[in-house]
Amino acid sequence: MTIAMxxxxxxxxxxxxxxxxxxxxxxxxxxxxxxxxxxxxRMGCGQGICHACTVVLEKPDxxxxxxxxxxxxxxxxxxxxxxxxxxxxxxxxxxxITALSPVQQAFIEHFSFQxxxxxxxxxxxxxxxxxxxxxNPVRREALEQVISEALDRHICRCTGYVRYFExxxxxxLKTPGLVKA
Amino acid sequence: MARKLLLAVLTIAVLGVLAxxxxxxxxxxxxxxxxxxxxxxxxxxxxxxxKRGAYVAVAADCYACHVTKGGAPWAGGLPFETPFGTIYSxxxxxxxxxxxxxxTRAEFHRAVRDGVGKQGHLYPAMPxxxxxxxxxxxxxxxxxFLMSREPMKVANKANHLPFPFNIRQGxxxxxxxxxxxxxxxxxxxxxxxxxxxxxxxDALAHCGECHTPRNLTMGMKDxxxxxxxxxxxxxAPDITKAGLTxxxxxxxxxxxxxxxxxxxxxxxxxxxxEVVHFSTQYFTADDLAAMxxxxxxxxKLPERTTPPAAPxxxxxxxxxxxxxxxxxxxxxxxxxxxxxxxxxxxVVPLATNASLRLADARNLNKVILSGIPAxxxxxxxxxxxxxxxxAHLTDQQVADLSNWLRASWGGQQPTVTAxxxxxxx
Numbered sequence: 232m233t234i235a236m237x238x239x240x241x242x243x244x245x246x247x248x249x250x251x252x253x254x255x256x257x258x259x260x261x262x263x264x265x266x267x268x269x270x271x272x273r274m275g276c277g278q279g280i281c282h283a284c285t286v287v288l289e290k291p292d293x294x295x296x297x298x299x300x301x302x303x304x305x306x307x308x309x310x311x312x313x314x315x316x317x318x319x320x321x322x323x324x325x326x327x328i329t330a331l332s333p334v335q336q337a338f339i340e341h342f343s344f345q346x347x348x349x350x351x352x353x354x355x356x357x358x359x360x361x362x363x364x365x366x367n368p369v370r371r372e373a374l375e376q377v378i379s380e381a382l383d384r385h386i387c388r389c390t391g392y393v394r395y396f397e398x399x400x401x402x403x404l405k406t407p408g409l410v411k412a
Numbered sequence: 413m414a415r416k417l418l419l420a421v422l423t424i425a426v427l428g429v430l431a432x433x434x435x436x437x438x439x440x441x442x443x444x445x446x447x448x449x450x451x452x453x454x455x456x457x458x459x460x461x462x463k464r465g466a467y468v469a470v471a472a473d474c475y476a477c478h479v480t481k482g483g484a485p486w487a488g489g490l491p492f493e494t495p496f497g498t499i500y501s502x503x504x505x506x507x508x509x510x511x512x513x514x515x516t517r518a519e520f521h522r523a524v525r526d527g528v529g530k531q532g533h534l535y536p537a538m539p540x541x542x543x544x545x546x547x548x549x550x551x552x553x554x555x556x557f558l559m560s561r562e563p564m565k566v567a568n569k570a571n572h573l574p575f576p577f578n579i580r581q582g583x584x585x586x587x588x589x590x591x592x593x594x595x596x597x598x599x600x601x602x603x604x605x606x607x608x609x610x611x612x613x614d615a616l617a618h619c620g621e622c623h624t625p626r627n628l629t630m631g632m633k634d635x636x637x638x639x640x641x642x643x644x645x646x647x648a649p650d651i652t653k654a655g656l657t658x659x660x661x662x663x664x665x666x667x668x669x670x671x672x673x674x675x676x677x678x679x680x681x682x683x684x685x686e687v688v689h690f691s692t693q694y695f696t697a698d699d700l701a702a703m704x705x706x707x708x709x710x711x712k713l714p715e716r717t718t719p720p721a722a723p724x725x726x727x728x729x730x731x732x733x734x735x736x737x738x739x740x741x742x743x744x745x746x747x748x749x750x751x752x753x754x755x756x757x758x759v760v761p762l763a764t765n766a767s768l769r770l771a772d773a774r775n776l777n778k779v780i781l782s783g784i785p786a787x788x789x790x791x792x793x794x795x796x797x798x799x800x801x802x803a804h805l806t807d808q809q810v811a812d813l814s815n816w817l818r819a820s821w822g823g824q825q826p827t828v829t830a831x832x833x834x835x836x837x
Contacts, residue, residue, distance in 0.1 A: 258746050278747055278758060278796060307742035307804075 241308045243267065244318025259300035259308055260284050263315060271316035271351050277301050281386040283352040287314040287359060295362040297355055316351035319358065333402055334358050341398035345389040356382050357399050364409040371410050374403060438584045441528070442593050444544055445521040452517055458556040465557025468550045471616040471699065472543070473691035474558075477501045486511070486558065487566035492537045493644075497573035499537050507563035520555045521548075527591070533583035535571075536590070541632060542618035545595045550616070590631030602711060605698075609706025612699055613638075617691065622648040622683065638707075640772075645836070646682055647772045653708050659766035662717040667704040671695065673789045676719075677766040681775075681784055693790040723769060723823025728816055732826060736816030739809050743801055752821055758796055768822030773814050777828065777836050780810050807833040 234256070240249035253262055263269040263286075275283035279302035288296040289312040298313075319332040331339065334357045344350045360381040369377050378399050387395070403409045434440060453461065469475065478501050480489045486505035491498050506513040512520060515530055523529040527540035534540060543551075576582055597611045613619045620632050625641040627633040640650035649655055656666055660677045673680040673688035680688045695703070705713040728736075741750075744762075748754055752763035762768060767776045783800035805813065807830035814833070815826030 256741055256745060256750055278755070279799065280796060302743070302746040304742035304745065306738065 237306060239306055239309055241310060242312040243269070244314055253305050255304075255306060257305045259286070259298075259303050259305045262305035263300060269315050269317055272300055272355075273348050273351055274301060275348070275352075275386070281349070281352070282356065282384050283349050283386070285352045285355040286316075287355055288312070289314060294366065295359045297359045316354055319354055332358065333406070334361065334399075337398040337402040338395065341394045341401070343394040343398045344387075344391050349385060349387040349389075349391075352385050353382065353387070353395050356385050357395075357402075360399065361403065361406070361409065364403060368409055368411045371412075374400065374410060378403070435584055435588055436581055438528075438581070440588050441526070441584055442591075443522060443526045443528075444593060444595050445518060445525055446548075449518045449521050449548065450516075453552060453556065457552075458559065461553045461556035462560040463557075465553035465555070465560075467694070467696075468553045468616070469557050470691055470694045471612065472546075472550075472554065473617065473687060474504070474554065476686050476690040477538075478504050484564040484566050486561050487564040489566070489569055491569075494535075494537065496577040497571065499535050499571045499573065500569035501537075502568050503564060503566050504558055505561050505564040505566075506559045507565055510565060510567050511563060512558065513563055517552065517555055520558075521551050524551050524554070525595075527583065527587055533580040533587075535580075535583065536586060536630070539618040539621045541590055542615055542621055544591060545597050545611070545615035547611075547615075586629060586631070589629050603705075605702045605705045605713065606709075606711050607706075608699070609702035609704070612695075612703045613706055617687075617703070619651065623651050643683065646775045646778055647770060648683075649766070649770055649775075651707060656707060657720045659769050660720060660722075660764055661766070662719045663704045663708045663710060663713055664717045665719065666707070667700040667713070670703065671700055672791060672793065673787075674760070674793055674795070676761060676764040678760045679784075679787065679789065679795050681779070681787075685787055688789070722764070723821075725821070726819040726823055726825055728819045728826045732812045732815055735809060735812040739805060739813045740816070743804060744813075747796075747798075752817075757793060759798075760795065762817060763821045765821065768818050769824065770822075771824070773818060773824070773828045773832070774836060776818065777810060777814050777833055780805070780813060781833070781837060802837060807831070807837075 234254045236252040237255045238250035239253045239262070240247070240251075242248065248267065251266060253266065260272065260274055263272060264274075272286055273283035275281035279299045282297075282299060284301040285297045285299055288298045288308075290296060298308075319335055320328045321330040321332075323329050330336075332354070334354050338344060338350065338354065343353070360378065363381075364377075378396060382395065382399065385395075475486070477490050477492075478486050478488045483489055484505070486503070487510075488501040488503045490501040492501070503511040505511040508514045512530075515523075519530045523534060523538075524540060525544045525546065527534045527536065527538065527544075571578070597614050598607050599610070602610075620638055622643055623638045623640060624632040624634075625636045625639065638651050638655070640655060641648050649659060661669065661675075665675055665677070669675040669677065669680075670688065670692040673685065673693070679685075692700070701713045705711070747759040748762045752761055752765075754761035767779065770776075779798065781800055781802040783798040784795070786797040787795050789795065801810070810833045811828045811830045814828045818824035818828070819826045
């Protein structure tokens with residue numbers, strides 16, 4: 232059986248990628264790993280439950296959405312803009328990291344993770360949440376609920392949930408404009 | 413002459429009003445509850461009956477409606493959104509104030525079989541048109557069982573029905589048209605298994621309440637018995653022999669599907685998930701066999717059955733196939749598989765899925781748009797949640813995908829339009 236290939240072009244971490252011939256049945260996760268060596272997003276359950284594999288979809292209107300790469304075909308991302316966990320920190324011209332993203336920094340400061348397998352997914356999920364709060368700030372009393380709803384779907388086998396939660400809450404509270412008076 | 417005509421018209425009008433009044437007052441209502449039911453059951457009888465009543469109540473699926481998620485057992489409160497307004501199920505725990513604790517045996521019989529409760533007429537959301545066919549013994553058993561439950565001090569919720577539907581006595585008209593005095597389900601010449609199946613289907617499990625379409629008066633349309641009906645925007649499928657066969661069931665697979673909720677034809681969803689959850693999973697093997705034998709019109713369920721042949725694929729245009737295949741590979745294939753084979757114990761197959769074989773595409777479209785929550789099934793089976801794709805697929809993409817799936821695996825004509833999908837969002 233021959234595997235049907237199809238050219239794929241998209242933007243990943245601000246850089247144009249492709250056209251590359253990619254099997255039309257390939258999932259995004261495999262494409263990131265096998266074709267681009269972007270191994271930061273994790274393959275966990277492989278069936279869309281654990282959310283370790285998520286990446287940020289940067290939509291044309293500038294808003295962000297979290298996408299599961301293990302259950303979404305690579306070709307679904309054709310022509311779209313994606314940010315993987317490798318593209319979260321600031322880098323200099325040589326590619327060296329100069330500053331972590333605010334979410335990454337908060338996770339480090341709160342000792343949020345142990346084994347780190349779920350962390351790329353949590354970074355993605357929290358980054359998307361912050362973007363949503365920037366557009367639609369919440370009332371202070373609703374914040375805990377909003378964080379839970381946004382991140383509950385992320386599974387952490389080391390059960391680091393509380394420290395992830397605290398890191399996100401503190402970051403939201405100290406970032407101006409995310410919480411309404 | 414004119415005076416005579418006027419007099420005649422007036423007479424007819426007066427007679428009409430009198431007749432309507434007589435109906436309204438229940439003068440034409442025929443109770444099927446015999447006089448001897450007034451005789452109370454002894455404590456000893458109640459005790460013996462209660463044990464059997466537990467099973468009868470499960471087979472009649474009383475609990476599913478008379479409880480809310482997290483609510484007190486048997487205390488009711490489940491809302492029913494009807495075209496006429498919202499009705500709430502009632503407290504049928506033996507609490508004397510809010511429940512049926514003060515009800516006599518005969519009062520309970522009249523509620524279940526005549527649709528007339530102690531406080532007045534019931535609404536037909538309570539399937540008394542079907543329960544009317546229950547045997548005296550089974551109603552007694554349920555009565556004894558309910559009376560043995562813990563009383564729940566939970567007040568009933570008020571219905572939200574506009575005039576004239578808030579007048580309970582008005583149900584006398586509905587009952588006149590839709591209740592039959594012929595309550596026997598047994599047909600001479602058919603086997604005991606077939607007849608037990610008919611009793612289960614028509615009386616206890618009240619299948620027709622959802623699977624038989626309603627007529628103008630909202631009664632069950634006998635001429636289309638079990639041929640499928642619309643229910644909350646989806647379809648309760650045709651469960652006649654022809655309908656079940658079309659969905660890919662054979663008698664043995666169907667019996668096991670009613671027990672487990674899962675088969676090659678898919679997993680129970682919508683209200684049927686709850687029917688399996690609360691009721692049919694507890695059916696005895698004999699009752700499952702009887703129900704299947706009756707629905708497949710067999711006097712005896714065979715030891716072995718062969719599944720019906722897969723439907724012949726129907727051709728779709730190249731445009732539709734290209735659009736659908738791209739969507740399928742993008743958002744369906746990782747779980748349902750390149751060949752629609754699914755993942756055992758995790759995701760249902762599509763290649764043999766009953767929803768793709770229904771004449772009506774709405775069940776499939778709704779699932780594509782809204783997904784299905786994670787569901788636990790008997791025997792530690794669990795189907796993972798299916799995401800909805802309303803945000804990621806356009807109306808046209810959903811229509812193309814639905815048409816392609818139904819044509820390729822379900823043998824259905826590709827007639828779904830983007831407009832139909834838009835209405836389902």
